[in-house]
Amino acid sequence: MMELLKVDTVEQVMKKMEDYFKDLVLEGQEIHIADALGRILYEDVEAPLELPEFRRSTVDGYAVLAKDTFGASEGLPTFLNNIGKVEMGKSTELIVNSGECVYVPTGGMLPSGTDAMVMIEHAEHLDELTLAVYQSVAPGENVMQVGEDIQKGEILLKRGRKIKAQDIGALAALGIEKITVFERPKVAVLSTGDEIVDPFSKVQLGQIRDINTYALSAMIEEFGGEIVHRLVIQDEYNQLKEKAAEVLKDCHVLVISGGSSVGTKDVTAKVINDLGTPGVFVHGIAIKPGKPTIIGKTNHKAVFGLPGHPVSAIIVCKVFLGYLLDRLQAQEAGEHKTIYAAAAANIHSSPGKETYQMVILEDQNGEYLAKPIHGKSGAITLLTKAHGYIRIDTNKEGIEKGEKVKVVLF
Amino acid sequence: MMELLKVDTVEQVMKKMEDYFKDLVLEGQEIHIADALGRILYEDVEAPLELPEFRRSTVDGYAVLAKDTFGASEGLPTFLNNIGKVEMGKSTELIVNSGECVYVPTGGMLPSGTDAMVMIEHAEHLDELTLAVYQSVAPGENVMQVGEDIQKGEILLKRGRKIKAQDIGALAALGIEKITVFERPKVAVLSTGDEIVDPFSKVQLGQIRDINTYALSAMIEEFGGEIVHRLVIQDEYNQLKEKAAEVLKDCHVLVISGGSSVGTKDVTAKVINDLGTPGVFVHGIAIKPGKPTIIGKTNHKAVFGLPGHPVSAIIVCKVFLGYLLDRLQAQEAGEHKTIYAAAAANIHSSPGKETYQMVILEDQNGEYLAKPIHGKSGAITLLTKAHGYIRIDTNKEGIEKGEKVKVVLF
Missing domain, CATH: 3.90.105.10 (Molybdopterin biosynthesis moea protein, domain 2)
Incomplete structure (x- = not known):
């Protein structure tokens, strides 16, 4: 029997994953x-x-020696000899002396001897050679230095x-x-359960369409993973063990989402333990929803046993598989989009469990309101309506209306 | 000559795009x-x-007639005859009468005659047939109704x-x-400019590596677009017109990012006007950076002339191409991730222009701080450092430290 009493907290699970999956690395x-x-x-x-690799002008104008322009004004311009122009995309051999200037377009190279650019608006050609400069420039002005x-x-x-x-x-x-x-983490997704059927076939009353292989695969792709196998198999030890052993060869992570029948979780745990060491090391997590989650390791691969319940499976996938796949890919913290909001109502939590409450966000003049939405266990449309969820800490007794919350966006 | 004085505001540009591109539709x-x-x-x-298509139990337990359980408690249980069980994934023909109950697993179908589920924890088998129920249930309790x-x-x-x-x-x-x-909007990206060279070839001093075709293509892919052509061509009327006419056949949107040379914008505008009606309808936008942007329409296709300057081109692409591609794909408002933050410093703006200020975000105990970052015009690494940008309205004279701002995330 699965030891449901020995559940881990979310923190313990993350810590265990860090330890157990140390040698699980991507290339x-x-x-x-x-x-x-x-x-x-x-x-x-x-x-x-x-x-830049060369001193580059940030304006259209004239390359000058800044000190030649000191004191220049509308009333008392400085006069310079325009000795040539630099062409875009070309190197220049020109050497500019005091009293001289050269036309340089935006992005063009400053010639030797110059140290600033006078904008075209602040200068005027009096004749072909003579330029009047009406404003002084400081050394380095309008110039991007090499390596800047x-x-x-x-x-x-x-x-x-x-x-x-x-x-x-x-x-x-x-x-x-x-x-x-x-490399993309390679993931195999198996759904087990005798009642689970191809969603696009003719479904008998009472049967359940396979939701999990589709939803979990898409979510794993969102995390950057590559789905290498996607299968529905019967809820039977030998078949599951055989298939699991086969697909484990091709993947870094195997995800088995159990059927809803009572015995499923035991079968999954037994298969993980029998495939290799150390086997299952998380037997249930103190979360709601998603408690009957198991995590194991077999032959340097990670194996997740997710609840068969689609809403639970999707949340657990988002939180724990997301965490592992991020870790494997050395993701910067905060890559996942979160938003701060004010709770629009009191929100209850489950004592002793970290609770994931689905919410809808409303933008009220620059303040987000997080409105909790509820649905009976199993209502898959709930997740299509939610913009994200709030995590309510194990030790926290719910959230009060108006309290600031962090919303993890879907 | 391009009429730079007749620039449009951002609002006017969006409005013009709405009007001109009404007949540009995706299939x-x-x-x-x-x-x-x-x-x-x-x-x-x-x-x-x-x-669900059938009344589904949300718990493991017993399907009952709720009224049979009314008044049941630990001290005074109700006794029911357990007449069978429902199997997962199977339809049931059982008909339950008052005084009877049937075992149903989570997700299983409720048999005819029952209207509630007693959780397994609240019942006990006294013998094979007799079930003691220790808690009353209301009609509909622990049941997901058909269509719920x-x-x-x-x-x-x-x-x-x-x-x-x-x-x-x-x-x-x-x-x-x-x-x-x-369908994915099909986009062609052309960079023009004699000084623009293949970034991976041997580059002569003074030449500029082609940044824009790579950066713009990637951004357009992020918007859901499909890049059908990506080319660097010389800054010459006939060549540009010929290439533009050719690629327009395959795309919904053509993006021409101009070189930095002075005449480029005129060439691009002339090409757009000569390819078909109505030609260019936006001649510059009152924004910083990105002012020398042109937008036109030719033979029911959209054509953008973006600045050659990579930082400007990327911002204009994000704001205006992003807007058009969203519109073409009937995107929900708010699909683009934005975050509210407090300005970490005073931020200056350009009078008469909508200013886009790059910022870095810092999370300070649930309050985001937006720190403006600056770089000389042309500093491409600025955009790799920024988390997003703030739009400062045309009529607003900068932003004061501590003021609430909306950050558009990259």
Whole structure:
């Protein structure tokens, strides 16, 4: 029999996962930056060169020696000799002396001898050669110095970074074509239960459509995982053990979501224990919903036994599988979107259990209100209505209306 | 010459896009629910059946007539005849009369004649036939009624819904195998500029690596778009016109990001005008950064001329292309993640322009602080550091330290 009394708290479960799954590691995989959106960096990316690589003008105007312009004003302009122009995308060999200037477009290279840019609006050509400058500039003004954007060897992006569009831009700016990201964690999802049937077949009255393999697979994909197997199998020891052993070869994590029948959890636990050591190390978690969750390890792979109940299975998947997959991918804390809100009503919790309360968010003039929504156990549409959930701590006796809460967004 | 004085406000631009792009529509595409994560619904999904389809127990226990249990207590139990059990996943033909009960597992079907479930914890078998019930139940207690989760014909998910994992679960629960989502908006991205070179080739001093095609493509993919062409071409009228005409055949939206050279914007505008009517209808936007942005329409396609400057191009893409692609996909408002925060410092704005200020977020005991970060124009690493940005309204003179701000997250 499963020892339901020896349940762990959420904190204990996280700690155990840290310890047991220490040797469960993902490898790096080199990919082109054009394919990198949303992937997670396996190692820090250092700048292989400095940016900009040359002194770059940030305006359209004239490269000058700043001290030539000191004192210049509308009434008393400085006059400079315009000795040439720099073309975009071209290097310049020009050497500028005191009393001279050169036209440089935005993004163009400052010629040797100059140290500032006068904006085109603050200057006027009196003739082809002579430029009147009506405003003084300080050394470095309107100029981006070599390495000012990033220094060579500086860390651009850290291990665990989820690559955004602008990161891809910065990588291209540095001429970096390929980066090493985490391989996607490979996950197999099995649903067990004699009453579980293909949702798209003709269903007999009393039978339950398979929800979990679809919902859990999608959620795991959201976490960056790759689904390598997705199966519904009968609730029978030999069949489950055989299938589990087979799919474990191809994956890092095996998720078994049990049927609702009473004996299922025992079968799953027995299979995990019999497949390899150390077997099951979490026998139930002090949460609501999701208590009958088991977690084990067999031959360096993680195995989760989730409740068959879809709402429970989805919440447990979000919290605990999400945690493990994040850990495996060295995710930065706070990657998951959370929002602070005020509770719109009193919310009850279950004593001795961490409670996950589904909520709808309302934006009231820049203040989010979190409205608890309820549904009978098993109401799958509840999760389609919720914007997220609140975690109510084990030791907390519910939440009072108006209290500040943190909402984990779906 | 481009008429830079006739710039539009952000509001005017959004309004013009609404008007001009009314006839730019995406079609629906039928896909399997297993492929639906993150796709956007083209039409409402109605429940083709009710859930549950039978009266379902939410507990392990005994189906009873509630009135038989009225008055039952620890000291004075009600005695019932246990006439059978219901098996999971099976229909039941049993008919229960007053004084009788039937065992039903969680998720099992209630037999005819019963109207409530007594939890197993509140009952005891005295012998094989006789059950003592120690607590009364109300009619409907621990029972999910037919259609209580969702009614037949009720709308489960609305047009514009971005499909989440739990939605896929609900669709499976209803036996829905395929749904119609918006086809992905097809977008072509062209970078123009003689100084722009392949970022991974040997770059001459003074040349600029192509950042924009990579960064913009990734951002457009984030918006659900599909990149059908990605090219760098020379900053020359005939070449640009020819290429633009060619790629327009395959896409809904063409994005041309201009080089930094002065004449580029004129070339892009002329090409858009010459390709078809009505041509360019936005000649610059009162924003910072991103002012020299043009938007046009040619042969029922949208064409954007973005600044060549990567930071400006990325911000304009996020705000205006994001808006159009959302509109095309009937996105729910608020799909884009925003967070409220307190400004960590005074923030200046540009008079007469809507200013986009990059910020870093810090979580201070449940209160987010938005710290403005600055970089010289052209510093691409600025965007990799920012968590998001604040929009400062045209008519607002900056933001004071401590003021509440809305941060659009990257």
